[in-house]
């Protein structure tokens with residue numbers, strides 16, 4: 001099929017994320033990718049400012065990651081995980097336990113970020129049942145969050161962003177605290193309100209789930225690390241299972257390997273995904289403490305009630321281990337610092353707000369972005385961006401050069417102008 005035929009078929013038959021099938025937004029045809037660049041039909045090579053939704057941290061066609069997939073393909077691509085195990089899964093779990101905050105040493109391998117959040121929520125609910133508190137079946141969270149698109153995940157997403165009004169009667173009703181203040185904001189005032197809310201609802205609450213340090217798809221909102229201490233204290237005070245969803249922040253994005261480290265806080269359950277496989281395959285994990293694992297097993301069923309068909313997929317585990325091996329050399333930290341320095345140029349853009357944290361740069365406009373116009377303007381500067389709401393942002397691959405980062409900043413400036 002020609003490029004035109006591919007695009008025509010796509011437009012007629014394929015759903016893309018959050019799009020209409022009757023009035024689809026334009027899509028671009030990718031013909032290849034390498035390093036920090038993707039190739040678009042009719043456009044040519046552009047710098048990828050999105051790292052494929054924050055996952056391709058080592059860039060595309062990385063020789064070590066390519067080889068990990070090829071090598072595993074010669075052994076076995078997939079086998080069921082029920083009653084069977086394999087070296088790639090064991091090796092990955094070993095590495096994750098090694099890298100994760102101390103004590104998170106029980107690993108559930110899930111096939112996507114949303115599923116890992118579902119599993120984390122199940123862990124919390126089953127834990128409370130095991131403790132003889134089945135009435136604790138709600139979750140405490142904060143406004144402005146994003147935890148995935150399946151129903152339980154949606155129930156803890158921002159009520160407005162997650163369109164809870166549209167789903168009322170369908171979604172479980174959770175308890176929402178105010179969004180933590182931005183960097184430099186008044187943590188004490190926010191914390192007082194959050195503690196009071198937790199106390200008010202404590203006897204109904206199973207867990208507390210948040211994205212630590214940076215709310216991603218809910219609004220690209222970085223917040224002070226002290227808030228993580230508040231989350232830990234509130235969870236301890238009321239017997240809640242503390243879940244950190246690090247699907248966006250994990251693996252160095254905010255400047256520490258895990259965002260939890262910024263405050264030295266250890267959650268009871270940690271979700272990772274997105275960059276786990278370096279953006280190669282869909283894989284996520286929910287790690288929990290031995291205490292949570294023991295507690296949830298004390299319930300009626302005695303088992304964790306989850307087991308996806310593609311659990312522990314060997315290809316995905318092999319490439320994830322290779323990605324963690326690349327991270328373990330530590331070069332990512334200098335890359336993230338370097339990118340952070342380059343992204344400071346965003347502060348020169350005239351906008352409602354500019355926020356830079358780790359290898360994340362966000363420009364907030366005073367109006368919703370015209371995504372088509374902004375995308376075009378970015379491409380004209382040789383940069384792939386995917387703005388949403390009033391936000392034009394970047395989470396580039398760690399391998400992008402200083403020139404790439406400068407191009408991304410120029411692309412964002414042009415997109416902000418056009419959009």
Ligand SMILES: *Cc1c(COP(=O)(O)O)cnc(C)c1O
Pocket residue numbers: 112113114115117146147148149211216217245246247248249273274284
């Ligand atoms: C992307 C994301 C998810 C959902 O992951 P999927 O793999 O898309 O299901 C959940 N939580 C956070 C914080 C995310 O950024």
